[in-house]
Amino acid sequence: MLLTGLLLIAGVLLGRVDLVVLAAPFALGTAYALHRRPAELPQVLINDGGGHLVEGGELTGTVSVGNPDPVPYDVAVLRTRVSPWLRVDRATLAGGTVAGRSRAGGSTTVADCPFVTSVAPETAVDLELSGTALRWGRHLLGPAGARVAAAQGLLISRAVLAEPVRAKVYPKTEPFEAVEAMPRAAGLVGAHRSRRPGEGGELAGVRVFAPGDRLRRIDWRVSLRTRQLHVAATLSDRDAEVVVLLDVLAEAGRSGGIAGTASVLDTTVRAAAAIAEHYLHRGDRVSLLEYGPSARRLRPATGRRQYLTALEWLLEVKAQPSPQAVDDLAFGPQLLSADALVVVLTPLLQERSAQMLARLARSGRFVVAVDTLPADLPPPKGQGWAEVAYRLWRLDRDTMIMQLREHGVPVVPWVGAGSLDQVLRDVARMATAPRVGNR
Structure with a gap:
């Protein structure tokens, strides 16, 4: 258009007809292109594929750019963002495939690249994303944006953005099989x-x-x-009631996803999912409770519906450091059944957690503490921690664990299958032992 205008102005000012004739094809082409210009902006949609996605499972998502106008889009440039925990390995657009490899840590994937295509009138083009879900949680797929050019490239639309969607990635349940009997079975039916x-x-x-x-x-x-x-x-x-209590007062370690190292929250959530799946499959009642400022609670129930509800509940688990004291009434013995088995998943990084375990044990509840702190946790660098200080902290924590065991609270590390067998055997033996009463 600029060239056409300059030729016409020069032809008029200089009185040269040849310049006007030279500008005529450009002027007619521009007029024809502008006559067929789209009246509506493109539409961008994001679809996470639905279904139940588990850690390590295959991710499928779609980003679509649609043309609601009867005029075609000559060029459409589409780009989307993806959470670092959703690694996209392959993207397919309009019959062409773009494949790539993510960098270390999953920070950059194929989805970070722009994709260019044309969109026919009243149709849509899909950008299909496939990859791997690396970690549990609700991860963002998007936002996605698109710009289109029409009228033979003379018109360019503004960027149209689509709001991101949250893809639900459920924790992968580690193998867990407790063959020992429950300490007390209080229901009417069960296994x-x-x-x-x-x-x-x-x-x-x-x-x-x-x-x-x-x-x-x-x-x-x-x-x-x-x-x-x-x-x-x-x-x-x-049947029996199992209360899974999650200590969320502190986080430690670095999460590397399903194929990397596990942090405290990773071990806590995966162990809670495995324990809930095991006991719900046996027909027991399972409830979940957070030990933290929010004190979230999932009421006890049985069946597959309770298992799916528990998985949804676990997706919202996050570390909640709190300098203030936690309300003990939210975790008081009066809220727990007298016959319930309380499995506490805790890294034992704070004294408040040990005090909570001691209170539950003194109330007569059957308490089992599962240590979720990584065994190979390195000392925190860059925070003034020396090797000697770290070793002293480890010794102090081991002393606290020994004191809990002296108070009748078994503490075992989570190692997957058979983690609680020996402990449940000892707890069941204590539950059936005769008790000495005061006269």
């Missing part, structure tokens, strides 16, 4: 063997028939030998 007589599958012995016994329980071999009806007595199967 745990109770020491109370009732309907169940565990044989308790043979006794004389009594009114109310079912005929199918009659032991005919013993009855014929003794000339008196005897029935097979069984132990009732009971």
Whole structure:
């Protein structure tokens, strides 16, 4: 347009017809291009693919740029941002594939590059992203922006932005299998063997028939030998309530995603998901509780719905350092069932956490502390910590753990499968031991 205008002005001022004739094709082309110009801005949409995405799973997302106008877009430039915990390895746009490799730490991926395409009238072009989800949580996919050029490049639209969407990445449940019985099973139905007589599958012995016994329980071999009806007595199967208490007062270590090192929160969330999945699969009631300023709580329930709710609840877990004292009433024994097994996931980095464990143990609850602090945690560099100071801190923490064990609180590190078997065996033995009462 600038060249056309200059030629026309020069032709008029200089009286040269050849310059006007030379500018005529440019003027006619410009007029024709401007006559077919789009009237609407492009539309940009982001889709995270839906479904249940787990750590280490395949990520699929789509960023679409649409043309609602009957005039085509000659060029569309599309760009999007992606969370560092969503590593995009491949992007496909309009039949062409762009593949690349992320840098160390997942800070730069293929999605950081601009993508250029053309968009036909009243259609849309999709930028398909595929990669890997590196860590649990709610991670941003977007925002995405697009600029388009039309009228043979004479018109360029302003940038159109799409709001980001949060992709839900559930924690990967580490293998966990506790084969020991619960300390006390208080429900009416379940998979745990109770020491109370009732309907169940565990044989308790043979006794004389009594009114109310079912005929199918009659032991005919013993009855014929003794000339008196005897029935097979069984132990009732009971469910149990498991309270998973997450200590979120402090975070330590560096998270490297599913394939890297695990921080305190990583171990806490993954262990909580594994414990909840195990006991809910066995028909027990599971509740979740945060030990921190917010004191979030998930009420006890059973079934697959409770497991999905627990996963959603775990996505919101974050470190909540608080210099003020935590409200002890939110974690008081009165809120916990007397027969509940309380599994406390804690790094034991603060004295308040140890005091909370001691209070629960003194109240008569069955408490198991799971140490979530990484065993190979290096000393914090750049904060004035010397090697000697770090070793002294480690010794002081080991002393605190020994004091908790002396108060009857078992402390075990989380190592996946079988982490709690020995501890649950000891707790179940203490629960069935006779208690000495005061006269």
